[in-house]
Amino acid sequence: MSTKTLRNFIGGRFEDGIRTFDKLNPANGELIARVHEAGRDQVDAAVAAARRALPAWAAMSVKQRTDYLYALADGIERRFDDFLEAEIGDTGKPVGWARQIDIPRGAANFRAFAEIARTLDMESYMTDTPDGRQALNYAYRKPLGVVGVISPWNLPLLLFTWKVAPALAFGNTVVAKPSEVTPSTATLLAEVAMEVGLPEGVFNLVHGFGPNSAGEFITTHEDIDGVTFTGESATGAAIMKAVAPGVKPVSFELGGKNAALVFEDADFDQAVAGVANSVFANCGQVCLCTERVYVQRPIFDRFVQAVKREAEKLVLGRPMDPATTMGPLVSHEHREKVLSYMRLAVEEGATVVTGGGVPQFGDERDNGAYIQPTIWTGLPETARCIKEEVFGPVCHIAPFDTEEEAIALANDTKYGLAAAVWTTNLVRGHRVAQAMQVGLAWVNCWFLRDLRTPFGGSGLSGIGREGGRHSLHFYTEPTNVCVKL
Ligand code: NAD
Numbered sequence: 001m002s003t004k005t006l007r008n009f010i011g012g013r014f015e016d017g018i019r020t021f022d023k024l025n026p027a028n029g030e031l032i033a034r035v036h037e038a039g040r041d042q043v044d045a046a047v048a049a050a051r052r053a054l055p056a057w058a059a060m061s062v063k064q065r066t067d068y069l070y071a072l073a074d075g076i077e078r079r080f081d082d083f084l085e086a087e088i089g090d091t092g093k094p095v096g097w098a099r100q101i102d103i104p105r106g107a108a109n110f111r112a113f114a115e116i117a118r119t120l121d122m123e124s125y126m127t128d129t130p131d132g133r134q135a136l137n138y139a140y141r142k143p144l145g146v147v148g149v150i151s152p153w154n155l156p157l158l159l160f161t162w163k164v165a166p167a168l169a170f171g172n173t174v175v176a177k178p179s180e181v182t183p184s185t186a187t188l189l190a191e192v193a194m195e196v197g198l199p200e201g202v203f204n205l206v207h208g209f210g211p212n213s214a215g216e217f218i219t220t221h222e223d224i225d226g227v228t229f230t231g232e233s234a235t236g237a238a239i240m241k242a243v244a245p246g247v248k249p250v251s252f253e254l255g256g257k258n259a260a261l262v263f264e265d266a267d268f269d270q271a272v273a274g275v276a277n278s279v280f281a282n283c284g285q286v287c288l289c290t291e292r293v294y295v296q297r298p299i300f301d302r303f304v305q306a307v308k309r310e311a312e313k314l315v316l317g318r319p320m321d322p323a324t325t326m327g328p329l330v331s332h333e334h335r336e337k338v339l340s341y342m343r344l345a346v347e348e349g350a351t352v353v354t355g356g357g358v359p360q361f362g363d364e365r366d367n368g369a370y371i372q373p374t375i376w377t378g379l380p381e382t383a384r385c386i387k388e389e390v391f392g393p394v395c396h397i398a399p400f401d402t403e404e405e406a407i408a409l410a411n412d413t414k415y416g417l418a419a420a421v422w423t424t425n426l427v428r429g430h431r432v433a434q435a436m437q438v439g440l441a442w443v444n445c446w447f448l449r450d451l452r453t454p455f456g457g458s459g460l461s462g463i464g465r466e467g468g469r470h471s472l473h474f475y476t477e478p479t480n481v482c483v484k485l
Pocket residue numbers: 150151152153154155159177178179180208209210211214215216219230231232233235236238239252253254255256286287389391417457461462
């Protein structure tokens with residue numbers, strides 16, 4: 001495959017950056033792209049272009065504006081195979097997962113938010129006035145303005161469009177930075193924006209890193225009206241500091257240390273398959289992945305052995321091979337981090353049920369960032385491997401006796417993103433799900449979601465909720481209009 005050149009997209013034109021950095025394929029270590037890093041001047045130019053484009057974009061009829069969003073969705077689908085190849089090249093994820101999840105959701109995000117924008121109603125109240133007449137109050141929603149979007153590498157197109165789509169649907173213009181680790185599909189989206197004739201300056205793309213690079217230049221820019229960010233909790237904290245002097249709003253979707261609770265009355269096979277999927281999907285690199293599994297004691301040993309069998313069945317193949325069920329981690333740097341937790345787990349007293357290291361293939365995959373799916377048992381609840389997000393294909397499985405104990409164990413974390421409850425007792429399912437201190441609780445499933453529902457977490461997992469109408473809270477500013485009648 002030839003090496004690509006990826007540029008910034010500013011004011012409707014592709015532009016070189018101040019220097020380039022290399023993007024390697026995590027499945028085999030090959031150079032796949034040279035990426036133009038935006039300097040401060042280019043971020044300034046992108047913000048200025050977004051500011052110039054804002055009045056016309058915000059004033060456009062909802063029908064006309066959302067027609068562009070449908071066109072972007074159609075454009076992604078027209079170039080589905082380009083997006084698929086680019087996403088797989090950047091991440092090493094299995095083709096089956098990217099074909100079913102990443103690329104379709106890139107298009108679906110635009111359609112879902114276009115639909116929400118087209119069907120919005122307005123909050124209104126009729127109030128009695130002291131002189132016996134009435135007043136009509138209505139909350140008129142205006143776009144927030146120029147929105148800074150910063151996204152991570154694990155579901156690159158899905159999470160990039162998850163922020164760009166609502167911003168555009170509700171009349172904002174955007175300066176967006178994908179992760180430096182996965183710059184390709186965002187660049188393809190810029191090409192699609194050009195192809196569908198999106199007005200220049202409405203969507204601007206800058207490449208680069210966080211500190212002292214495009215990420216920081218966006219978040220510290222005084223003409224940005226707010227920042228929506230998905231990534232690590234520590235990065236969220238740095239961004240909060242960066243926007244504090246301007247008192248800018250933020251929307252944060254951050255890390256997780258998600259629990260699965262498996263009750264003895266669960267459908268055993270369904271729970272085993274569901275838990276294994278929630279631990280190992282996308283090589284454990286989904287913020288919603290399960291890293292802590294609590295299993296009711298009577299089925300504990302059998303459950304551990306069954307999940308071990310699922311882990312050992314995973315096919316660590318080449319990403320484009322349809323038989324592959326687990327690709328490499330996203331980079332060698334990230335593998336070093338995950339491996340450091342594997343060493344730490346042993347130091348902290350874990351029993352390694354399966355995995356724990358790097359697989360050997362005897363072919364080009366040995367240059368990739370592959371890692372073994374790993375299960376631990378026996379750690380104390382105070383262990384760092386129980387408390388800290390690993391973001392790899394690992395979980396710890398521990399027993400519990402009572403429902404109260406299971407709830408307490410699941411909630412004993414500073415994160416608050418997601419949890420899954422496995423039980424055939426649906427009354428218990430509702431009760432336990434409602435007791436989870438998380439933004440998303442599943443019963444007998446994982447990763448299923450209607451795009452109209454609120455998404456996000458509490459504690460170290462984030463600030464605010466996005467999704468459907470909930471996205472209005474960040475992407476629009478209401479003006480209450482009160483009319484005396
Ligand atoms: P990261 O925080 O390292 O990077 C995310 C983005 O922030 C990248 O574009 C990066 O360049 C940028 N960035 C880094 N430092 C910055 C700074 N100081 N100022 C401005 N921008 C900066 O995260 P990652 O490693 O790309 O992604 C993995 C993390 O993201 C995990 O913790 C995962 O749980 C989390 N995540 C959360 C969700 C969610 O919805 N809650 C979704 C996906 C990923």
